Amino acid sequence: MKTFTLNPEPQPALTLVGCGILRKEVDRLIEKNHWNVHTHYLNSALHNYLNRLSTELNQALEEREKLGEKTVVFYGSCHPLMENYLEGHHTCRTQGQNCIVMLLGYERFMQELEQGAYFLLEDWALTWEPMITACFGNNNAVVREIFHSSHKYILALRTPCNSDFTSAAEAAARFVDLPLRWQDVDLSHLELVLADAIQRRLAAEP
Template identity: 80%
Template sequence: MKSFELKQDPPLTMVGCGILRKEVDLLIEKNRWNVHTYFLDSALHNYLNRLSDELNQALTEREQAGEKTVVFYGGCHPLMEHFLDEHHTCRTHGQNCIVMLLGYEAFMQELEKGAYFLVEDWALTWEPMITACFGTKLDVVREIFHSSHKYILALRTPCNGDFTSAAEAAARFVDLPLLWRDVGLEHLEGVLADAIQRRLAEES
């Protein structure tokens, strides 16, 4: 992977979803960006009130500590842009974390075929996360998934451990076939570099 060198003096704190924390931290270290990270629970997109409360609280706390923030989130809340305006910050471009990882075209190709995207963090917490959101009646959960998805697509990045058994269990739980796709970090790297650069430009 090429490096994205950014002219940067003041440090930034990236506040965002923990779903790709390993990948984000790796890219920050690789590029020697002067960026600290503050990750939130990766399941918050299922609970809009919690997402709103915890994201705004995190941004407020970082600001009160004198830190300049940038946000690693997609459009995961209908008021996301309002939150950004209130805190005078910006976020990574992309509808969601999977778009940031795969790129829009690859994301749409799989989505149109019926994919439900599964990453390591979700696979490892799958059953409690899904039942907390949709309830414990398995037939209801499966009906929800079958209504809009035809298969589970597990995305494997260079940062992942072996989560094969967890992914297989997740697919069995919702009774969908499991497919795999290996994903590099080039697109995510560009998304992060762009967000950091835009945030720094706002301070110049």
């Protein structure tokens, strides 16, 4: 867990509990803005396993609450009961359907989605084959059929926080037999999403 303290005018502390898929980007924005926010990240592959996501998210929120911490959630609509969980823990989440929407903005997301994009982030690229085979099995023909049925290309999103994951992205695209495209993304929209969630949570009770 990382801690960033607001300086010079302290604000009430928050603990951000959420997906680790954009942890580098979130940490950079917390540091840049001097937000008094602690972070507790969960595995980025949990969106593939709804039972595990439910268990681990609720457990993390309960642990933070027992420590007397006020939480905010960094997730999209990644579980059908997400809003129930937020209500049960008296917290709120970042606005957006998923992490890609939070990063790109809705219009940019929809433009690529309508053209057939499958969005690839660094963390997924680096764990691609074991993550995909764990979900869909080891039959490459079946995996490719699944991807080809709804996607026309892999769109790798590169942020200022990424290392060079070119080879991993290329391997991921080969694995599902789709062409690879790249798009550079800044953190401006993600920054607005985080700032909004933090402001709403600080203004809420308890």
